[in-house]
Amino acid sequence: MNEIISDVSATLKPISQARGLPNEHYINDAVFEEEKRVVLFDNWAGIGIGSDVPNVGDVFPVEFAGMPLLVVRETEKKVSVYQNTCRHRGMILIEKAGNVRGTIRCPYHSWCYGLNGKLRSTPHAGGPGRNLDKSLDKEKLGLIEIKSYIYREVIFVNISGNAPPFRKYASKLINRWQEHDKPLYHGGAESAFPFDVACNWKLAVENYCESYHLPWIHPGLNSYSRLEDHYHIEEPGHFSGQGTKVYRQIEADNGLKFPDFEGLSNFWNTGAEYVAFFPNVLFAAQRDHAYAIILLPQGPNRTIERNEIFYSFNPGDRPEFQELIRENAELWKGVLSEDIFVIEGMQKGRKGVHFDGGKFAPVMDSPTFVFHEWIAEKIDQSRCSNSTK
Amino acid sequence: MTTECLNSKIMQAHKASDVDLLGQLYLKAGRFFVGEGNIDHGCFLLTTAYVFCLEAGLAEAEDARAILKQYGRED
Numbered sequence: 001m002n003e004i005i006s007d008v009s010a011t012l013k014p015i016s017q018a019r020g021l022p023n024e025h026y027i028n029d030a031v032f033e034e035e036k037r038v039v040l041f042d043n044w045a046g047i048g049i050g051s052d053v054p055n056v057g058d059v060f061p062v063e064f065a066g067m068p069l070l071v072v073r074e075t076e077k078k079v080s081v082y083q084n085t086c087r088h089r090g091m092i093l094i095e096k097a098g099n100v101r102g103t104i105r106c107p108y109h110s111w112c113y114g115l116n117g118k119l120r121s122t123p124h125a126g127g128p129g130r131n132l133d134k135s136l137d138k139e140k141l142g143l144i145e146i147k148s149y150i151y152r153e154v155i156f157v158n159i160s161g162n163a164p165p166f167r168k169y170a171s172k173l174i175n176r177w178q179e180h181d182k183p184l185y186h187g188g189a190e191s192a193f194p195f196d197v198a199c200n201w202k203l204a205v206e207n208y209c210e211s212y213h214l215p216w217i218h219p220g221l222n223s224y225s226r227l228e229d230h231y232h233i234e235e236p237g238h239f240s241g242q243g244t245k246v247y248r249q250i251e252a253d254n255g256l257k258f259p260d261f262e263g264l265s266n267f268w269n270t271g272a273e274y275v276a277f278f279p280n281v282l283f284a285a286q287r288d289h290a291y292a293i294i295l296l297p298q299g300p301n302r303t304i305e306r307n308e309i310f311y312s313f314n315p316g317d318r319p320e321f322q323e324l325i326r327e328n329a330e331l332w333k334g335v336l337s338e339d340i341f342v343i344e345g346m347q348k349g350r351k352g353v354h355f356d357g358g359k360f361a362p363v364m365d366s367p368t369f370v371f372h373e374w375i376a377e378k379i380d381q382s383r384c385s386n387s388t389k
Numbered sequence: 390m391t392t393e394c395l396n397s398k399i400m401q402a403h404k405a406s407d408v409d410l411l412g413q414l415y416l417k418a419g420r421f422f423v424g425e426g427n428i429d430h431g432c433f434l435l436t437t438a439y440v441f442c443l444e445a446g447l448a449e450a451e452d453a454r455a456i457l458k459q460y461g462r463e464d
Contacts, residue, residue: 057446100444101444101445101446102443102446103443103444103446105440105443105444110440112440112443112444120443121439121440121443121463123436123437123439123440124433124436126462128429128433129429129430129431129432129433129434129435129436129457129462130432130462131436131439131457131462131463132461132462132463132464138464
């Protein structure tokens, strides 16, 4: 009989009676492994961005919750993701990002794979200078491809292969932000700033999707974007977050502003939305730039946050925006880093053995509850299905 | 070029991790031994040439493969 390692029943109650996910979901290795499988691998999780591999032949290894993945720019328009493991002896294929000029060669016995994952050669496999063997069917020994899809420049993967196609999985967000379905251009090196935070990845989601904390943690916003200017975004089972009705564009001293994404409705003149797309990508949609925060879980207590900013134009073509792009990155780096002590503090708090998951403030915490409920449902469904097997 | 000289160049290329040059030198060495009738050793060297040429993205990969294929060592 399986040992009960956490009890999510209180999280599945209505918000007024519910409690948040219990401590084990933040500090326990066994629960981390369970969530890895049920939450991260069974759904579409973000692992990187398209500009990690700008040129054909570029390879970018990612260890996602312990799973070795390899992002490959196969053609100008196609990015593929493979398990970063040789089909021969299980050697890690690529350990550093770079360009492989057409062939992925295992550093152990030099089995060679094309950018399309196909096994091209098995040197000396049939004896010295003999590269064939009847039992080696190259068609069946290509790299294991992981289902992937790029949305808003984020590379999503469904590692188990069990989720619906991405556009179905993400249809509610795609529809909500249809107007923003435009090409995004990464801002360059300064527009990428990772944080290495000492907390469970879910705490970054929870903090992101509510506006309740804004006046206390981001007091700089109070002068122009007050709590009452925000609204909740809730799509149970899919995403949650917050919107503002008073978005203000960054402006250079000389009045220069970033060009808007084309064709947006008037709503976006002063509207902006910040959505936690379950499980691990935090998106922002604004009139003149966007960003994505990809949460890469390193264990129950540690997360790498990749913060990446995008624009409506290719910065390489518009040098006049270089300084404003730098200023904007500094601005967001400042705002987003204000949250670090909170998410790390909540992690510390979850060592409190009498903490019961927390009481939600029903009016203000409902987007956070939507996320907790989604996690609890995934865990509950998995445990129920395991217990009936 | 003598085989000693070729061998020395190959060792230098290994030291420098010069994949392009390794592909070309092993191809030359492989062709030499095949030409001498030492098919097994020649194919051993051509296999190495094939791998380095693939890795370097050199068109000569196809040359190495063609010879290997001729002797039933590659498909």
